Amino acid sequence: MRPSMIRPLTRARLASRKFSPAAFTPARSLFHKTAVLRDGLWTSPKRKSNEPYHHLEAVKSPISAAHIEAQDLVVVDRILEPQTVANFVGFLMGNPLPDGTRPSSIATLPLEEFALIQGSEQVLGADSMSFFHRVMLYVGSNEDGSRLCDVGKNIQSLKSRLWSGITPLSDQRWKEKGLHLPENFDQACQNLGAVVSVFEYLNVPEVQNNLRETFNLIYDTWSDLDVVINQRRAQTSAEPLSVADLWTLYMSVHLEVMTQRAHKWVTQHVDTLRAPFMQELLAYQPQGQEGYKLDTKQWQLADALHVLLETSVQADHTIMIPMEGYKGYEAPDNKVGPPEMHSAKHEERRAAYSQRVKDLSHKILMDRFFERVAKGEKPRQLTVSKEIYEFATEQVDAQREIRRELRGSSLDSTVQEPWITSKWDKLKYLENNDLPKDSGLAIYHGKELGLAQDDIEAAKQHFNEVLSDSKGPDAPPLDLQPKAILAIDSASFASYMSNSHDATRSSVLPGDSTGFVVAIDPEFDPEIGFDRPDESPDYKGQMRVLGSLVWGDLYAILESQSAGLGELWPLAMHHPDQIYVGPVIPIQRFHWQAQKDGQWKVISEAMNYLGKSLK
Template identity: 40%
Template structure:
């Protein structure tokens, strides 16, 4: 037996297992579509969370109420098993570490996919694991949740940021006028972890993990009987599964938590400065008002909301592993920390609140003592002065920082990389490839032909610059961006009529059929192609597709391209069309989201293009702009309804 590198293991697994399933299990999953719909029918409650007793909280109420598209959620994402298999073959853990453990070989992987001699029914280990995650044979741990929650959960599960820093700037979310929108983007992350920490969901996730742990124990027994004969070191796949999921949760929670807290700090800084510098209104006699003025109320209300968001992030964005087979709690968790690591997030909330009160009082006293030491006397400030408000709020912020440091030792260290960046960087430098690395290409078809060469060249420049607008603060992105390439294909030379998306799809599938992987200079993205049609070209070069209302965010109306789903068959449609209503195998996406959002999620194997469609369908131009929040959806739908009404009136009304 021989060791295999992660890239080879991954290729073999994908070749054996379309979408991560053996043929037998894949057929079962297809058959179970009807069962899934039936499950959805009896799980779908009067309110989307009533079957798990979940009603949200003040911070997440808007997201709870916005669950108007229920979807079936396999709580433990299916692609996690594929990533784990890659780790068994030699890849790093999600947190970038590499434990000293024996790797499994390609032959052993084949054994995991074949009939297991220790199972009387003759099933394979991987079949049984697939069934445990959620299938016709074991649907007991499937849940229903709103698409708005589930789509964000899918991103966060893979350690992908809710939004790139460049996208945050493009949407101008740090502007005071967009404060409420910014806060909803932060609480959208909290809503996901509130869902995952709800008792029923938490137990379903734990039980799924433990059932899979049992299968890996069986697999270890099977492989070790052969390894003992060959004199190879024994493997403990179950222990490695626990190790892997611990690292997975670490990346998942720390990246999400850091993203929320960093943006809380970004939003808070200018408000704190404005509060401190603000001079309150005075009465006619020159005395200050005895209560805060309107500006101070506005500042303090916003700061209070940010304190609440940060607090929610601190005690909700956790994935407790009590009851997970093989898990040993950390010293911090074992200490109890007065309930901060309780399984129930509501108990954590209570403990956090009490601790914050005490810590804030201590911090206020400490700041007063520092004043005395600096000034030789206690500096008395009027209750309604900007400085006094600043001092009180700053004391609470410092108290929060201290609790956070006690709870999350990792929050002070470097931010862990997004796993998809690690994976692509590893694939580039596959041992079988030349040292300088190998490009990763995405095909782009030109299907609009009315431009001059100069006009087209200018467009290509604009689009490529827009598509490269990501990576700020994302470790490893600079190295990766140099290897991400567009493969430009002129539709005219291929005989494709202008705007013929199906023609481009057929052409590229033919090219893929003729190509051999070993002969390719580039690793190709094979899930989708991009198309530049007349509308895409106009979105970059004209104002036709700009927002028509001031309630819309201009950042959601920048240049777009069309993504075409190479795996979609219009004759067969989707297996669950009710979860992506109206999907036709194509979707407009903002140019800035091509690599860091769409391709990132495709590489993580967490989505198909159709999974993103519901997030684009409310846009007036039906463009995918990344995750949306309830206030944005309301604005988009209102504008869309107005446009439809105007169009109808323009045609005489009907």
């Protein structure tokens, strides 16, 4: 999609948008009881000054160009994801930091002080706004939409996923799609470039400013809370507390985990893709080659290596969120290399980093040359393939050294997905307190409940009744994810029993057209519809999901509260069978559309032939 074809987001369209508190309200928890927002808080975000930042025609690198141009479905992005506030409050109540640690020096916030976050008339006065309500206003609402951004769904959906520390594709999923195979190299690279595009968006100066200002406004709100808390603590000679400083600590760890996991995912896949190309180049012996003229095969290998190098270089200096200007934050003083390489301004960082890689690769080349001379070795007569191989090796070696200067010790750590850490901590709490710890997704199939196989509404009604009963004294030993249920209808049953659904899917990767189940939003009311219909066109409260994605993908997204089914539907609606297959890249969309166009052409010609034969 060319930029000129992107639908403009006018003020009228913006004013019609709605937000839902479901995106940040965790179910069946202490926080859930206090997360009741005022009526109308998440409806129609209205700007008080300028229009939101538009990322629709942004400056793009070769790695991100396809993703910038593919922003055909425009959504409003709350840059600081709303669930972050819920997770921070959970940290105050005793949960670990996003990296799974919790310093022993940090005490749990007592319940009576936790109640101050929601506030009351007795504490704040009848006309005052609670601290929590103020924070959620700043995240993005109809009362304050000044820091909202317009961006394509393709970028925003992946950004929400990465924000929660969820990788775009698991190693298993990567292989299921065949992205490790040479014939799918372009698709593999576009998946890596999608991650770079997200952080290119987050490093745009205006987006950086919006995120920093949102953080600082929330910091100021927690500072006001600190005054109330510490006035009470002073009466009992208790140690003072700074929720504001804990906010800075939490967010610094959160952003580090987010960027570290995304960066490692990209660079590890670059290394894996590069290895067979390097080996093939080293072993390639063209016949009758003269001078330094490359043949077609050598050009192909050299081009592939260049794309991978460019992707990893972009990842090194782009996948980070500098915290300069964030209140309470102090930058470490152990930075290595030129100051420009650590600049909060992406363009300065990009230029300094790229130049450092060029300079060092040249130095490595010369050092190795003089080492051979010092040893008395004669100049080597290398083949063209080996020359390219050595040049590529020198570039990679230089990049890895500069990468350590730029990113430091974060390269050595591997952090678990935060939602897993949080879930594990919750399960331990339930076990220690002798509470039900069975959890997961409800799956409906068969007639033992008196439900017809394809009766989705009956399954929703049954689930909602079970969920309601689970809050009573005779509750079943279940801790079910409330935002989605699964059903095996006749179509999904057939998808596992035969290959009929993918017989004509030559343009769909093998892992994108396998057995599926139906994911259903039990709270969806067909008469009301989705609260942001223009951001999720034709959403009916359900969608098909690959069976292999139920636990590692769908469940992770629901548990981390990074999206609901309505937010995921746009990623499924263009698939030939309307199946959710995970993050979608532009080349996938192109092949899917070509497939559907070809099918429609066949049907149209068949109808024309039938019409003529009946005359």
